[in-house]
Amino acid sequence: MKAALLQMTSGIDPAANARTLVEGVERAKAGGAAMLFTPEMSGLLDRDRDRAAGSLAREDEDRVLAAVRDAAAKHGIWVHLGSLAVLRDDGKLANRGFVIDDSGAIRARYDKMHLFDVDLPTGESWRESNSYAPGERAVTVQTPLGVLGLAICYDLRFPDLFRALSDAGATLLAVPAAFTRPTGAAHWHVLLRARAIEAAAFVIAAAQSGIHDDGRATYGHSLVADPWGELLLDMGEAAGVGFAEIDPARIEAARGRVPVLRHRRSIPPVETL
Numbered sequence: 001m002k003a004a005l006l007q008m009t010s011g012i013d014p015a016a017n018a019r020t021l022v023e024g025v026e027r028a029k030a031g032g033a034a035m036l037f038t039p040e041m042s043g044l045l046d047r048d049r050d051r052a053a054g055s056l057a058r059e060d061e062d063r064v065l066a067a068v069r070d071a072a073a074k075h076g077i078w079v080h081l082g083s084l085a086v087l088r089d090d091g092k093l094a095n096r097g098f099v100i101d102d103s104g105a106i107r108a109r110y111d112k113m114h115l116f117d118v119d120l121p122t123g124e125s126w127r128e129s130n131s132y133a134p135g136e137r138a139v140t141v142q143t144p145l146g147v148l149g150l151a152i153c154y155d156l157r158f159p160d161l162f163r164a165l166s167d168a169g170a171t172l173l174a175v176p177a178a179f180t181r182p183t184g185a186a187h188w189h190v191l192l193r194a195r196a197i198e199a200a201a202f203v204i205a206a207a208q209s210g211i212h213d214d215g216r217a218t219y220g221h222s223l224v225a226d227p228w229g230e231l232l233l234d235m236g237e238a239a240g241v242g243f244a245e246i247d248p249a250r251i252e253a254a255r256g257r258v259p260v261l262r263h264r265r266s267i268p269p270v271e272t273l
Contacts, residue, residue: 004028011213025071035078073104082176110150111135166199178208184219196225227254
């Protein structure tokens with residue numbers, strides 16, 4: 001079956017981002033995809049907290065989520081909405097991804113567990129924990145493409161999460177992202193390929209790309225890696241929709257050649273000498 005990836009340059013206007021997402025759903029369906037994957041922060045990308053505050057909503061009031069659910073139902077296609085900034089009851093935000101089925105129903109939710117608090121050599125400083133609360137559970141969900149394990153962006157650097165997802169039966173791993181350009185150039189491809197190889201699973205990573213309304217620059221290169229670590233798709237920097245074939249036989253072949261899942265062992269406490 002075919003997966004579609006939407007590479008976006010999300011901005012500060014949720015209505016404009018929703019239109020891009022709906023168009024992406026239409027293009028994915030027209031291209032024969034069973035499921036569309038979108039980036040992290042598909043609905044709003046704005047580091048000006050005061051300006052962004054007026055666009056934030058609870059999940060049940062989020063207009064971008066509603067628009068994507070309607071489009072999924074209209075066109076009869078599953079969508080992994082990579083993530084939205086969603087207001088929680090405690091006043092914090094969740095960086096939350098959604099899996100939406102072809103009737104528009106939400107099948108799964110995942111809140112990003114690892115928050116991006118870093119200072120880069122370029123002078124960029126990010127403190128995601130100032131606004132967001134971390135998720136507390138790992139999530140898999142059955143989809144037309146197989147059992148999908150959910151992650152978001154900075155989660156990529158924590159292989160224990162991906163081990164837990166593949167131990168739970170995931171044959172595909174979704175990593176929607178808004179990677180910075182410095183970290184993307186250094187680590188994006190190698191980490192995604194490593195996660196695919198370690199889990200002998202497909203990795204599907206839809207990404208933000210380009211110069212955004214709030215001034216940030218993201219790396220792009222939305223991609224699909226197969227269970228042997230081979231790249232089936234790399235979209236470069238241009239916004240748009242890309243497609244890749246998800247063949248379950250590749251999973252069986254990789255796990256047959258190197259049966260890493262069967263060879264996993266619990267690691268005892270480290271002995272310090």
